[in-house]
Amino acid sequence: MSERWRTIVTTVENKPGVLARVASLFSRRGYNIHSLAVAPASDERFSRITFTVDVEGTPLDQVVKQLNKLINVVEIHELDPDQSVERELMLVTVRSDGRRRELMEIVEEFQAFVLNEGEECVMLSWSARPVRLDELEQRLRPFGIVELQRTGRVALPSLDR
Amino acid sequence: MSSNPTNGGEALVRSLEMQGVDVMFGLPGGAILPVYDSIIESSIRHVLVRHEQGAGHMAEGYAHATGRPGVAMVTSGPAATNIVTPLCDAYLDSVPMVCITGQVPLAAIGTDAFQECDTTGITMAVTKHNFLVTDAQDIPRIIHEAFHIATTGRPGPVLVDIPKDIVDPANPRSKMSWYEPTDADMELPGYAPLTAGDPALIGEAAKLIASAERPVLYVGGGVLKARAAEALLELAELLQIPVVTTLMARGAFPDRHELCLGMPGMHGNYTAVTAMQQADLLVSLGARFDDRVTGKLDGFAPDAKIIHVDIDPAELGKVRQYNVGIQGDCRLVIEELITATRALGADAQAERTQWRSMVSGWQEKFPLVYQDSAPGDRLKPQFVIEQLRDNNPADTILASGVGQHQMYASQYWKFDHPYTWINSGGLGTMGFSIPAAIGAKAGMPDRRVWAVDGDGCFQMTAQELVTATVENIPIKVALLNNSYLGMVRQWQEMFYDERFSEVHLSDTCPDYVKWAEAMGCEAIRVESPEEVAPAIAKANEINDRSVVIEFRTDARENVFPMVPSGKTNSEILVDPSQQGLLS
Numbered sequence: 001m002s003e004r005w006r007t008i009v010t011t012v013e014n015k016p017g018v019l020a021r022v023a024s025l026f027s028r029r030g031y032n033i034h035s036l037a038v039a040p041a042s043d044e045r046f047s048r049i050t051f052t053v054d055v056e057g058t059p060l061d062q063v064v065k066q067l068n069k070l071i072n073v074v075e076i077h078e079l080d081p082d083q084s085v086e087r088e089l090m091l092v093t094v095r096s097d098g099r100r101r102e103l104m105e106i107v108e109e110f111q112a113f114v115l116n117e118g119e120e121c122v123m124l125s126w127s128a129r130p131v132r133l134d135e136l137e138q139r140l141r142p143f144g145i146v147e148l149q150r151t152g153r154v155a156l157p158s159l160d161r
Numbered sequence: 162m163s164s165n166p167t168n169g170g171e172a173l174v175r176s177l178e179m180q181g182v183d184v185m186f187g188l189p190g191g192a193i194l195p196v197y198d199s200i201i202e203s204s205i206r207h208v209l210v211r212h213e214q215g216a217g218h219m220a221e222g223y224a225h226a227t228g229r230p231g232v233a234m235v236t237s238g239p240a241a242t243n244i245v246t247p248l249c250d251a252y253l254d255s256v257p258m259v260c261i262t263g264q265v266p267l268a269a270i271g272t273d274a275f276q277e278c279d280t281t282g283i284t285m286a287v288t289k290h291n292f293l294v295t296d297a298q299d300i301p302r303i304i305h306e307a308f309h310i311a312t313t314g315r316p317g318p319v320l321v322d323i324p325k326d327i328v329d330p331a332n333p334r335s336k337m338s339w340y341e342p343t344d345a346d347m348e349l350p351g352y353a354p355l356t357a358g359d360p361a362l363i364g365e366a367a368k369l370i371a372s373a374e375r376p377v378l379y380v381g382g383g384v385l386k387a388r389a390a391e392a393l394l395e396l397a398e399l400l401q402i403p404v405v406t407t408l409m410a411r412g413a414f415p416d417r418h419e420l421c422l423g424m425p426g427m428h429g430n431y432t433a434v435t436a437m438q439q440a441d442l443l444v445s446l447g448a449r450f451d452d453r454v455t456g457k458l459d460g461f462a463p464d465a466k467i468i469h470v471d472i473d474p475a476e477l478g479k480v481r482q483y484n485v486g487i488q489g490d491c492r493l494v495i496e497e498l499i500t501a502t503r504a505l506g507a508d509a510q511a512e513r514t515q516w517r518s519m520v521s522g523w524q525e526k527f528p529l530v531y532q533d534s535a536p537g538d539r540l541k542p543q544f545v546i547e548q549l550r551d552n553n554p555a556d557t558i559l560a561s562g563v564g565q566h567q568m569y570a571s572q573y574w575k576f577d578h579p580y581t582w583i584n585s586g587g588l589g590t591m592g593f594s595i596p597a598a599i600g601a602k603a604g605m606p607d608r609r610v611w612a613v614d615g616d617g618c619f620q621m622t623a624q625e626l627v628t629a630t631v632e633n634i635p636i637k638v639a640l641l642n643n644s645y646l647g648m649v650r651q652w653q654e655m656f657y658d659e660r661f662s663e664v665h666l667s668d669t670c671p672d673y674v675k676w677a678e679a680m681g682c683e684a685i686r687v688e689s690p691e692e693v694a695p696a697i698a699k700a701n702e703i704n705d706r707s708v709v710i711e712f713r714t715d716a717r718e719n720v721f722p723m724v725p726s727g728k729t730n731s732e733i734l735v736d737p738s739q740q741g742l743l744s
Contacts, residue, residue: 012351013350013351016293017281017282017285017293020282020285021285024285024286025286028286061478062475062478062479065474065475066475068474068475069473069475070351071289071290071310071349071351071352072351073351074350074351075351
């Protein structure tokens with residue numbers, strides 16, 4: 001992962017408007033969010049928000065401290081890319097007409113899943129490290145990408161051995 | 162109110178009473194009507210303002226003067242948007258304030274109902290926190306939380322938006338069973354402000370101070386918010402280190418003290434600006450390296466190491482990298498620094514006689530100066546402030562608007578007591594002074610309160626003098642009328658080749674004396690220097706109503722010293738009569 005993107009994981013109160021507060025803070029202070037994933041945590045009183053921020057032009061230390069000032073932000077961690085596991089999910093619809101076998105070889109190579117098949121297109125899903133998703137995307141591009149949706153990354157710290 | 166509340170409206174008023182609120186400022190309207198019905202029986206004094214912005218600034222003035230949170234209450238929609246300016250003002254100056262706004266009934270939210278606006282959405286970026294209450298049962302707890310958040314950590318404004326149905330006894334949604342909320346009831350898992358400083362860092366700071374040869378204590382508004390003025394005096398005297406007090410900290414250290422250098426920054430005096438610039442150590446206490454203090458950042462205090470103390474960790478390193486950064490309450494940290502300094506021993510401090518004599522040399526060479534007005538000319542604004550200063554007790558509370566008069570007041574008044582200077586520093590809100598002075602007087606009725614205002618500012622909020630008259634909160638207003646938006650005029654003269662664009666208000670309109678009289682005030686117009694002191698004396702004798710003195714001042718006068726925007730503090734412009742003395 002390039003040094004430019006850093007991942008921040010926050011635990012916030014699961015209340016209306018909390019995401020708006022976070023987004024408003026980023027916009028007001030001119031911070032750049034690269035990706036954002038939000039969902040309730042295992043304890044439903046809280047949600048986890050995972051951000052990737054562009055640290056070129058955005059001081060990471062300030063992002064963390066300013067987020068921490070939001071009353072609804074309970075916990076905040078910056079994840080060290082070397083000591084965490086990151087995943088992102090991609091859904092992609094690709095043209096398959098005439099090159100179906102070639103396409104299936106790539107699906108096999110990446111161990112992606114075929115979710116849906118049409119006459120001229122195939123819908124795939126794959127979850128992996130974001131750089132690996134980039135690689136798959138590059139490989140699929142020559143076939144013709146019809147639609148593509150990525151979720152933004154989520155991450156957890158690696159376990160001690 | 163005697164029996165326990167049974168509905169949201171009563172619960173709200175009781176909750177405010179329980180917080181010790183004695184005065185609140187507001188204006189009723191549709192969505193907040195049920196709460197106003199409950200106020201009739203309350204012990205809280207409600208001051209009925211003439212514009213919601215006035216309510217907000219009054220709450221701020223009250224908080225500045227008393228140290229207690231100011232409270233404002235207004236209705237939904239336009240009332241809520243009218244109070245956005247004071248909220249932002251309080252946010253930038255860290256003023257503890259709780260603002261209650263009415264909201265359309267829960268079911269109507271999101272339907273573009275009459276007088277509906279997204280109050281919590283609009284005020285998100287200008288409050289420390291805000292709440293939309295959706296259940297009457299939550300009211301006591303949320304009001305408790307609101308006051309807790311407003312007054313602890315870095316203080317700030319908190320807004321509580323309350324839909325009409327949950328406070329309206331005619332609506333079943335307003336039913337609630339009363340409880341007295343305690344800290345244990347608060348549901349704020351993400352809020353736990355630290356107060357004491359890290360002892361290891363305090364020790365490091367004490368050593369860094371001891372070894373500094375050219376240190377300056379850089380004191381900001383946080384010292385006042387932390388009620389740390391006494392501790393600061395002890396620390397400064399113990400260390401014998403000169404002190405600068407920023408615009409937000411005037412009065413935190415006595416101006417007449419030999420260690421006091423006064424205000425630094427864009428219109429700071431030469432010595433305060435230059436001492437910071439030449440320092441080898443800045444001990445920043447509750448200050449935030451604001452651009453009006455630092456000038457061009459990469460040329461600011463180039464040789465100084467930085468000790469930065471602030472209760473808000475996000476301030477540490479935000480603007481200027483520190484050598485020692487201490488998160489903590491200024492009073493506690495200063496007390497810890499005193500202990501740590503004593504532990505180092507009296508002879509631990511570096512030799513500073515040379516530094517002290519450099520500083521006093523600047524003070525002698527570059528005092529604040531202005532030229533007396535020529536006979537027949539309009540008054541010099543500096544002269545008016547000096548006369549006000551010399552004809553009022555030292556504990557007089559001075560509230561200021563924004564512009565040239567604000568800078569003259571900060572420069573020429575001698576602030577020897579904390580909590581006597583009330584102004585809009587961060588946001589620079591014109592029209593601040595009159596409502597802020599009224600709020601201060603409401604909180605401190607036994608103190609003399611003067612507002613220093615400009616003619617531009619006066620025209621923005623003067624209607625609150627009607628509030629002062631009707632509510633019997635007499636203040637005194639020194640209106641420095643130069644017929645211009647003076648500070649803008651100064652910039653156009655100095656930086657836009659004297660191309661004056663839309664800054665001349667009017668030499669004749671309005672008639673301030675008639676206007677003030679119409680609002681129930683005593684009004685005096687002063688045009689010559691010999692009338693100044695007698696007019697002030699007359700104003701000080703009148704205590705049963707507000708007094709407005711219109712001083713006709715000279716529009717050609719500019720505020721000096723000045724560090725032009727974008728320049729470093731080393732490029733300070735002193736008064737033209739002193740410019741030749743700069744080496």
